[in-house]
Amino acid sequence: MPGVPIVKLHDVLLVTIQDELLDYSVDELQQQITEQVVEQQARGVLIDISVLDVVDSFLARTLHDIAAATSLLAAKTVVVGMRPAVAITLVELGLVLAGLQTALSVEEALDILHEGGRPRRTARR
Amino acid sequence: MTTTPEPETRSIVSDFLDRRRESIVAEWSGAPFFRTAGMDPEQAALDGAEVLAGLRRAVDKGEANNPAAEGFASIRSLLEALAVQQVHDSTLVAQTAAQMSGLKEPLLRLWAEEDVPRELVAPGAVLLSGAVDTLGLILLDAALTATRDTIASQREQLAELSTPVIKLWDGVLAIPLIGTLDSMRSQTATESLLQAILDQQAKVAILDITGVPTVDTMVAQHLLKTALAARLMGAECVISGIRPQIANTMVQLGIDLEEVATRAKLSDAFAYALNRLGLSVTSTGPGAV
Numbered sequence: 001m002p003g004v005p006i007v008k009l010h011d012v013l014l015v016t017i018q019d020e021l022l023d024y025s026v027d028e029l030q031q032q033i034t035e036q037v038v039e040q041q042a043r044g045v046l047i048d049i050s051v052l053d054v055v056d057s058f059l060a061r062t063l064h065d066i067a068a069a070t071s072l073l074a075a076k077t078v079v080v081g082m083r084p085a086v087a088i089t090l091v092e093l094g095l096v097l098a099g100l101q102t103a104l105s106v107e108e109a110l111d112i113l114h115e116g117g118r119p120r121r122t123a124r125r
Numbered sequence: 126m127t128t129t130p131e132p133e134t135r136s137i138v139s140d141f142l143d144r145r146r147e148s149i150v151a152e153w154s155g156a157p158f159f160r161t162a163g164m165d166p167e168q169a170a171l172d173g174a175e176v177l178a179g180l181r182r183a184v185d186k187g188e189a190n191n192p193a194a195e196g197f198a199s200i201r202s203l204l205e206a207l208a209v210q211q212v213h214d215s216t217l218v219a220q221t222a223a224q225m226s227g228l229k230e231p232l233l234r235l236w237a238e239e240d241v242p243r244e245l246v247a248p249g250a251v252l253l254s255g256a257v258d259t260l261g262l263i264l265l266d267a268a269l270t271a272t273r274d275t276i277a278s279q280r281e282q283l284a285e286l287s288t289p290v291i292k293l294w295d296g297v298l299a300i301p302l303i304g305t306l307d308s309m310r311s312q313t314a315t316e317s318l319l320q321a322i323l324d325q326q327a328k329v330a331i332l333d334i335t336g337v338p339t340v341d342t343m344v345a346q347h348l349l350k351t352a353l354a355a356r357l358m359g360a361e362c363v364i365s366g367i368r369p370q371i372a373n374t375m376v377q378l379g380i381d382l383e384e385v386a387t388r389a390k391l392s393d394a395f396a397y398a399l400n401r402l403g404l405s406v407t408s409t410g411p412g413a414v
Contacts, residue, residue, distance in 0.1 A: 080359065084319030087354035098384070102359035104326050109359075 004029050006036050012044040012113055013037065013075075014106075018051060026062045033066055037075045044113035045070050048106060050081025060095045067100045077101065078109040134248045135187055137241055141249075142181040145235050150174050152231035172207075176200050176228075180256050189256035192263050201263060208267035212275070225261035229254060288314040290321040296328040297398045299391065303336030311347040318351060322360045329398035330355055333391045335366030345380045352385040361386065361401060365394035 003025070007014040013036055021029065033045060047063065049055065067077035078101040082090075090097070103109035142149075154169035182196030183189050191197075232253050241249065287310055291299045300318050302310075314332075322330055332348060334340070340348075352362035365388045367375070375382070388394040399405060 082358045084316065084323055084354070084358065087319065087357040088315065088350070090357055091350045091354045096353045096384070097357060102357055104322070104328070104359040108326075108328075 003032065006032060008036075008040050008042065011042055012046055012110065013040065013042045014046050014048070016048045020052065020054060021059060023058055026059050030062055030066050030069070034069050034073065037070050037073045042075050044110075045075055045077040046080060046106065046109045046113065047077065048080045049086075050083070052086065053083070055082070055086045055090065057090075057093055057095055060090055060093075060097060064097045064100050076113055078103050078112050080104070080106055080109045131248065132187075134245050134252060135184060137245060138236075138249050138252050139181050139185040141236060141239055141241075142177060142184065146174060146177050146181075149177060149228075149231055149235060152235075153228050172203060175203055176260070180260065183259070184252060184256055189252055190259055192259050192266065194259075197259065197263055201267070204260070204264050205267040205271070208264055209271045212268055212271045225264050226257060228260070229257050232257065284310070284313050288317050290317050292321075292325060292327075293331070293395055294399065294402075294404075296326065296402055297331070297395065298322060298325065298327040298329070299331040299333055299395075301333040301336065301391070304338075306334075306337055306340065306344045306347075308343050308347065311344050311351075315347065315351040315354070319354060319358065322355060322358060327360055329361050329363060329401050331391065331394045331398060332362060332364045333366045333394065334364065334371070335368075335391065337366075337371070338368075340371045340374060342378050342380070345375050345378065349380065349382060349385065356384075363388055363394040363397055365389065365391050 004015060004017055004021070007016075013033065015029070015033060017029075036042065037045060045066070047066070049063075063077075063079055067079075070077045080103050082102060101112060103112055150170055150173040154166060154173045179196045179200035180189075182199065183191070183194045184196075186194065186196060188194035188196065233250055236250060236253060237246070239249075287304070288300060288302070291301070293299050298318065298321055300314055302314060306314075318330055318332070321327065332351065334348070348364060352364065355362040363386045364382065367387060367389075386394075386397065388397055396406070
């Protein structure tokens with residue numbers, strides 16, 4: 001079974017999950033990402049889950065753990081493209097993943113990673 | 126009612142229906158049934174004749190008590206049209222079906238005047254009466270179906286109308302909720318809001334409940350869940366227009382909205398949303414401060 005591709009783009013790791021993952025591949029993914037963060041000296045991790053129809057509690061938990069682990073390694077993690085049905089299901093399961101950064105699009109996620117969580121247009125009110 | 130009438134009775138009754146069709150229709154088409162349907166007399170006579178033809182076919186085949194019979198099937202669309210008409214005129218459905226029995230009076234009177242063997246008079250009358258009752262049932266059925274269809278389409282429209290998602294600005298959506306929220310409605314609201322967030326890539330969604338008089342635990346939970354789901358998708362939810370009573374209720378129910386931004390009015394929520402996008406509103410008119 002092929003792993004999940006992890007692409008480096010400047011100081012950001014792009015992780016695109018293309019298929020539903022079995023639990024052990026989820027574990028593997030977490031290890032790979034944390035290792036790559038250190039190896040590539042990445043400052044951000046972008047995980048795109050927009051193709052997933054189903055996100056089970058284990059993957060949700062792991063996404064949260066990846067974010068926590070990468071933040072210990074001084075890299076910020078943003079999850080991109082969660083579908084409405086997935087979001088509702090996770091909330092119904094009580095998995096609100098507090099502390100996990102999310103974004104609607106890859107573009108926005110890159111903004112968040114580069115601007116410390118704030119949109120680029122920073123005109124004050 | 127369940128016994129099939131003798132073939133002899135059936136053929137005599139069918140023959141009677143054929144021969145006397147015109148006089149039966151002439152008497153019947155003046156009945157209240159056709160008057161309430163708002164028909165002109167000519168059309169009533171034509172429809173009446175068609176109904177009787179169908180009735181005759183059913184009697185002939187010995188299926189006078191079977192609403193699904195072939196004879197009745199041929200006049201079903203006519204009866205359905207009548208039923209729809211009456212439903213729209215909001216006549217009582219039961220009344221409509223009862224008026225179908227208006228056919229019995231001329232029918233049975235003319236039957237009694239027939240020159241038939243004595244022992245066939247009673248079975249013939251039973252047969253005719255049963256057939257007319259079946260007509261009533263079909264009419265009732267058609268009316269109920271028409272009502273059900275109306276209700277279903279109205280319910281659909283209501284669900285669509287009740288949860289309008291509005292785009293206030295690039296990246297800012299609002300869903301103004303008005304009226305009583307039940308769990309089905311809040312479910313629809315959640316789904317359409319989240320879908321709109323995805324479609325329009327909206328960063329902030331405003332849930333405005335100014336027009337909602339009361340909120341129960343389930344609905345409050347639902348609002349909270351909507352906000353959390355929006356956050357998981359990468360958008361932010363602001364709830365505005367919480368009434369004082371609702372705020373009290375929510376506190377008493379122990380519902381914690383700490384995770385969700387709230388604003389007093391829709392305008393405040395909009396200002397908050399613009400701020401989140403890094404935009405601001407400036408007055409340029411002569412009255413500008």
